[in-house]
Amino acid sequence: MSNDIVLNNNTPWAEIPSMILPAYLETWTMVGIVMILVILIGGVIGITLFNSSERGLFANTKLYGVLNGIVNIGRSLPFLVLMAAIIPFTKWVTGTTIGISAAVVPMTIAGIPFFARLVENALNELPIEMSAVGRVSGGTSLQIIQHVQLKESLPSLVSAVTLNLIAMIEYSAIAGTIGAGGIGYLAILYGYQRFDHHIMIATIITLIVTIQIVQFIGNRLSTSLKHA
Amino acid sequence: MYQIKNLNKSYPLKGGGEAHVLKNINLNIEKAKITAIVGPSGSGKSTLSKCLSLLEQPSSGSLILEGVELNHLSAEELRLQRQKIGLVFQSSALLKRRTAAENVALPLEFLGVVEHQIQARVAYLLENVKLSDRANHYPAQLSGGQQQRVGIARALALQPQIVIADEATSGLDPDSTQSILKLLTELRDELGLSVILITHEMDVVRQIADEVAVLEQGKIVEQGDVLDLVLNPNSKIGEKILPMQPIHQPQNGDVALRVTYSTAKQTPLNWIGLLSINLGHAIKIQASTIEIIQGHTVGKVVISLPEQLYTSKQKTIKQQLQAWNIQFQILNSLQISPQHHAA
Numbered sequence: 001m002s003n004d005i006v007l008n009n010n011t012p013w014a015e016i017p018s019m020i021l022p023a024y025l026e027t028w029t030m031v032g033i034v035m036i037l038v039i040l041i042g043g044v045i046g047i048t049l050f051n052s053s054e055r056g057l058f059a060n061t062k063l064y065g066v067l068n069g070i071v072n073i074g075r076s077l078p079f080l081v082l083m084a085a086i087i088p089f090t091k092w093v094t095g096t097t098i099g100i101s102a103a104v105v106p107m108t109i110a111g112i113p114f115f116a117r118l119v120e121n122a123l124n125e126l127p128i129e130m131s132a133v134g135r136v137s138g139g140t141s142l143q144i145i146q147h148v149q150l151k152e153s154l155p156s157l158v159s160a161v162t163l164n165l166i167a168m169i170e171y172s173a174i175a176g177t178i179g180a181g182g183i184g185y186l187a188i189l190y191g192y193q194r195f196d197h198h199i200m201i202a203t204i205i206t207l208i209v210t211i212q213i214v215q216f217i218g219n220r221l222s223t224s225l226k227h228a
Numbered sequence: 229m230y231q232i233k234n235l236n237k238s239y240p241l242k243g244g245g246e247a248h249v250l251k252n253i254n255l256n257i258e259k260a261k262i263t264a265i266v267g268p269s270g271s272g273k274s275t276l277s278k279c280l281s282l283l284e285q286p287s288s289g290s291l292i293l294e295g296v297e298l299n300h301l302s303a304e305e306l307r308l309q310r311q312k313i314g315l316v317f318q319s320s321a322l323l324k325r326r327t328a329a330e331n332v333a334l335p336l337e338f339l340g341v342v343e344h345q346i347q348a349r350v351a352y353l354l355e356n357v358k359l360s361d362r363a364n365h366y367p368a369q370l371s372g373g374q375q376q377r378v379g380i381a382r383a384l385a386l387q388p389q390i391v392i393a394d395e396a397t398s399g400l401d402p403d404s405t406q407s408i409l410k411l412l413t414e415l416r417d418e419l420g421l422s423v424i425l426i427t428h429e430m431d432v433v434r435q436i437a438d439e440v441a442v443l444e445q446g447k448i449v450e451q452g453d454v455l456d457l458v459l460n461p462n463s464k465i466g467e468k469i470l471p472m473q474p475i476h477q478p479q480n481g482d483v484a485l486r487v488t489y490s491t492a493k494q495t496p497l498n499w500i501g502l503l504s505i506n507l508g509h510a511i512k513i514q515a516s517t518i519e520i521i522q523g524h525t526v527g528k529v530v531i532s533l534p535e536q537l538y539t540s541k542q543k544t545i546k547q548q549l550q551a552w553n554i555q556f557q558i559l560n561s562l563q564i565s566p567q568h569h570a571a
Contacts, residue, residue: 129321132283136315137335138307138386147337152323227325227366 010198011190019186020202026100027182030175031168033104038111038164045071045112046119047145055124057131057141067116074113079171082110083178103180107171115164122156123149155225162218166211173207183207229422230257230280230390235289237275249275251446253289257390257422262412264425264433264454266465267443276443277394277426281315282306294389311339314383318395320375322367328378329354329363335385353381357411373404380411384419391415392424397432409436434458434469434521455522459488461557470528475515475559478532484514484559485531492524493553500531503548509537530559 011019045067051057052064077085083106090105091097130152134144150157176184183203191200235253238246249272257263267273278284279291282298291298298309322331329350336346354360357377367375376396383391393412397405413436415421425437433440433454441451442465450457450465457466478484489495496502504511514530538545549556 127319127321129317129319130323132315133317133321133323133334134338135283135307136281136310136313137338137382138311139334139338140307143338147334148323152325154325225325227368 009194009196011196013198016198016202019190019199020183020206023181023183023186024206027169027172027184030100030103030107030172030180030182031165034107034111034168034172035161035165037104037108038115038168039161041108042112042115042164043119045116047123047149049116049120050123050149051141051145053120055128055131057135057144071113071116074109075117077110079106079110079174080177082106083175098179100181102178103172103175103182107168107175110171111164111168114167115160118160118164119157122153122160125156126153155222158218158222158225162215162222165214165218169207169210169214229259229294231255231290231292232257232280233290233292235276235279235291236287237272237279237284238287249446250279250286253448255441255448255451257424258439259389259422260416260420261438262416262423262425262436263439263441264427264437265441265443266427266430266433268428271443272446273426273428273443274394277315277392277424280424281313281392281394282310283315311335311386312389314386314388314391316376316379316383316391316393316396318398320367320372320379322375322378322382324367327364327366328359328370328374328381331367331378332381332385334382339386349385350381353384354378356384356414357381371404372400373407376400376404376408377411380408380415384415388421390422390424392426394426395428396425397427397429405432412436430468430471434519438522440465440469455490455492455524455526458521458526459490459493459555461486461488461555470517470519470521470526472528472530473515473517475530478512478514478559481535482512482532483535483538485533485556486559487529487531487549487554487556488527489529489552489554490521490524490526492522492526495552495554497525499552499554500529503545506544506548507533507537507541509533 049064049067049071052060052067086106086109087097090102093105094101096102126149130148131144134148139147172180172182173184173187176182176186176188179185183206186199187203190196191203232253232255235250236248237250238248240246253276255263265273265276275284279286282291286299289299293309293312296309298306301309322328323334326334332350332353333346336349341349351360351363354363357380359374359377359381362370362374367378370378379396380391380393391412396412397408400408409432412423412425416423425432427433437454439452440454440457442449450463454469457463458470460466472486475484489499491497500511500513512532514532516527516529518525518527518529520526
């Protein structure tokens with residue numbers, strides 16, 4: 001008998017959009033803030049990684065070794081573990097351990113090394129002569145990074161952003177477990193804890209459609225930037 | 229104009245010690261000349277090319293470009309000096325996301341040239357390489373030869389004094405190769421540029437090089453004027469630049485002479501006919517290679533005549549050949565190995 005009561009907890013379908021939509025916007029707010037920070041910081045680290053490697057503009061074995069180690073450590077921890085492990089740091093930065101602002105900190109920290117590695121890989125795909133082309137064309141390191149490395153690898157970088165964006169949407173759902181808000185929180189709170197199947201189904205469909213659209217746009221954009 | 233003195237380059241090896249890739253390289257690149265640097269793969273050619281284009285610092289020795297010592301410059305000074313040297317890459321190495329015109333514009337953009345001047349200069353450069361009609365094409369829309377011409381235009385953008393072409397024709401079809409070689413000779417003849425040609429293709433050396441240096445295991449083993457080396461029977465590279473075709477065994481009782489001549493030394497082109505008339509005997513041609521080098525006809529020919537005739541007219545033959553500045557050696561009829569006789 002008690003099972004029936006629980007199973008009848010489904011939110012009526014008509015009310016689903018009014019619950020999903022605010023949560024969906026929260027998800028995008030989180031992911032948006034995180035992506036800006038990740039692209040900026042992860043991008044700089046990725047560029048430095050590539051250029052301190054043997055193929056780069058300022059090859060430096062020590063610098064590469066240190067950055068490489070840090071990026072590996074950052075990528076070693078599963079997101080859930082990282083999130084829990086850095087709670088004191090999150091509290092120190094944001095003053096809280098729950099909610100959107102608290103989710104942004106671990107998401108950014110997890111996203112940066114991931115994106116840095118993607119950027120390094122994108123730059124590694126460039127023909128090996130590209131740095132030499134920049135140098136014999138009289139470019140400064142900054143000019144070469146901007147006009148040769150980044151512009152030439154733009155299609156790969158767009159793919160990297162797409163991949164990272166999808167990972168961050170996924171992380172935002174995991175961050176729902178610490179009450180981060182957003183669609184993941186909704187799924188945990190209603191779908192999991194209250195057995196509200198309607199919410200569960202609606203969040204799953206929303207996430208699938210979102211990822212499909214993000215990937216589609218990312219692929220289209222990346223292809224349109226190629227001139228091969 | 230570009231002197232390379234006692235250049236050495238070593239790389240540290242992972243297991244300790246070092247690889248001595250270039251050993252005491254001495255070269256003098258002259259103005260308005262095409263200097264070919266040839267050698268088998270692994271001889272240090274590409275390292276030398278990197279040192280000459282200032283992409284790699286030599287371990288020791290000096291590079292002097294028009295009186296300016298290029299070693300021990302700061303990174304910024306090096307960047308400025310590099311503008312005097314244009315580099316053409318083997319793969320053309322164009323930026324795929326830039327059009328032909330935008331690729332040529334890259335060095336000018338780096339230098340901070342204003343937009344309308346960039347456009348004028350790019351138009352001029354593309355016209356020079358005969359690609360004005362392809363200005364807005366992306367590299368993927370150009371043939372290999374066209375891509376390489378864009379690469380040359382880019383190398384010329386900053387008005388360098390030297391252009392280094394690193395295997396610039398490897399992998400191109402024969403027609404494209406010819407158009408690139410023609411372009412390189414135009415750079416020499418019309419713009420007065422020095423061209424350094426890093427190559428393994430002897431055809432290329434024979435067709436356009438003025439000077440050649442042979443690199444083997446990091447050392448220069450032969451160098452000099454291409455024509456001089458071809459005419460020198462002791463030069464290994466001369467033999468490679470103008471190889472002799474396989475020689476048929478001369479008839480029994482015949483003497484074979486291996487002859488090297490060039491119109492550069494006023495040898496008449498009809499010397500075989502003249503010699504035949506002179507001897508009253510039709511001379512046989514066993515083998516011959518005749519090419520144009522540096523605008524002169526250069527030939528390597530093996531002729532044969534009856535031993536009796538040779539012995540009786542030896543003095544006349546020698547005098548006649550020497551008067552035409554023809555070098556000759558008697559070939560051993562069994563071995564065809566040259567026995568040095570006269571020069």
